[in-house]
Amino acid sequence: MACGAILAACTVAVLWRGGDAIQVKPDVKHPLQANIALPPEKPPAPVHKQSAVSKPVSSEPEAGQQQAAAPVRTPALSAAQPAAHAVMPPLPPRAAGEPAWLRYAVPARETEGKPMIAVVIDDMGVDHRRSIQALALPGPMTMAFLPYARDLGQMTRAARAVGHELMLHMPMEPLSAKENPGPNAIVTGLDPVELRRRADAMLDSFSGYVGANNHMGSKFTQDAAGMRIVLEDLEARGLLFLDSRTIGNTAGPSVARSLGMPFAERDVFLDNDSSTGNVRAKLAEVEAVARRQGHAIAIGHPHDGTVEALAQWLPEIEKRGFVLVPVSAIVKARMEACGGQAGMVRVSSC
Numbered sequence: 001m002a003c004g005a006i007l008a009a010c011t012v013a014v015l016w017r018g019g020d021a022i023q024v025k026p027d028v029k030h031p032l033q034a035n036i037a038l039p040p041e042k043p044p045a046p047v048h049k050q051s052a053v054s055k056p057v058s059s060e061p062e063a064g065q066q067q068a069a070a071p072v073r074t075p076a077l078s079a080a081q082p083a084a085h086a087v088m089p090p091l092p093p094r095a096a097g098e099p100a101w102l103r104y105a106v107p108a109r110e111t112e113g114k115p116m117i118a119v120v121i122d123d124m125g126v127d128h129r130r131s132i133q134a135l136a137l138p139g140p141m142t143m144a145f146l147p148y149a150r151d152l153g154q155m156t157r158a159a160r161a162v163g164h165e166l167m168l169h170m171p172m173e174p175l176s177a178k179e180n181p182g183p184n185a186i187v188t189g190l191d192p193v194e195l196r197r198r199a200d201a202m203l204d205s206f207s208g209y210v211g212a213n214n215h216m217g218s219k220f221t222q223d224a225a226g227m228r229i230v231l232e233d234l235e236a237r238g239l240l241f242l243d244s245r246t247i248g249n250t251a252g253p254s255v256a257r258s259l260g261m262p263f264a265e266r267d268v269f270l271d272n273d274s275s276t277g278n279v280r281a282k283l284a285e286v287e288a289v290a291r292r293q294g295h296a297i298a299i300g301h302p303h304d305g306t307v308e309a310l311a312q313w314l315p316e317i318e319k320r321g322f323v324l325v326p327v328s329a330i331v332k333a334r335m336e337a338c339g340g341q342a343g344m345v346r347v348s349s350c
């Protein structure tokens with residue numbers, strides 16, 4: 001791929017071999033790329049039953065996002081219904097020892113008191129060309145993959161191999177009926193058994209990730225009872241939750257606090273307008289938030305303008321006085337600031 005033709009600052013060669021293998025080769029090896037071993041992949045569970053009907057998935061205007069994701073054909077929302085006497089499946093047994101979000105966390109640099117910035121790229125894996133361009137950005141970034149992306153195992157392994165942290169990007173119901181979050185999305189009004197089944201299927205779609213954030217979800221995340229079922233599943237698996245905050249009154253933070261689970265919230269959306277100039281302006285906003293709070297979480301998407309702006313900004317981040325970290329590092333710092341060790345104590349007071 002002629003990466004340089006698209007990104008002046010691109011210093012990587014990206015090879016895509018007919019869907020069989022993905023190699024993302026930075027010219028300069030990132031120091032954090034050493035010693036990152038991709039965990040063995042569990043056999044993926046089916047995320048959805050294929051439907052004969054296909055609909056394009058468009059991206060929700062997440063907090064006003066205007067640019068739609070690249071069109072992709074996916075099955076329509078599943079109409080699967082639970083059996084009449086179905087019982088709620090038990091939550092997975094809590095694994096002893098280190099929780100998954102710490103086990104799969106990409107090591108963070110020493111901050112030396114500098115403000116931390118985490119950049120999450122959502123909607124990964126659906127638009128392959130742009131997703132691969134995003135993977136070529138200097139790390140550690142946090143890459144949030146949709147569970148219905150093609151070649152999910154290969155894409156996520158490639159992301160980890162070049163030093164990025166992984167998240168599951170969970171499709172949830174938006175307020176606008178015109179937006180389609182994708183197959184088997186988590187929607188309001190589902191029987192709790194079916195809700196858990198869908199959450200479990202997504203969570204089993206790949207492995208090696210630290211947690212989940214919501215794709216769309218401006219309607220579902222307001223449903224505290226539904227969010228509790230989903231977040232209980234994450235918490236039982238030792239995963240963190242990042243609330244994308246696609247709606248101001250999301251129930252995510254209050255439910256996460258009540259469960260005492262590791263969580264964080266998005267501070268800035270980078271690309272509601274994905275022109276390079278706008279993304280640059282949003283990155284300045286991210287810097288201001290990080291100076292004020294000591295940390296900031298930005299969310300962007302694999303759009304051309306976003307990738308171009310990040311490719312220019314990321315190599316300068318340290319000179320500008322910040323440390324780029326994976327999102328788990330900010331969650332960890334928040335938990336420690338709340339008086340306990342990461343993953344060991346409840347954070348209901350934070």
Ligand SMILES: [Zn+2]
Nearest residue numbers: 122123215216
């Ligand atoms: Zn999304």
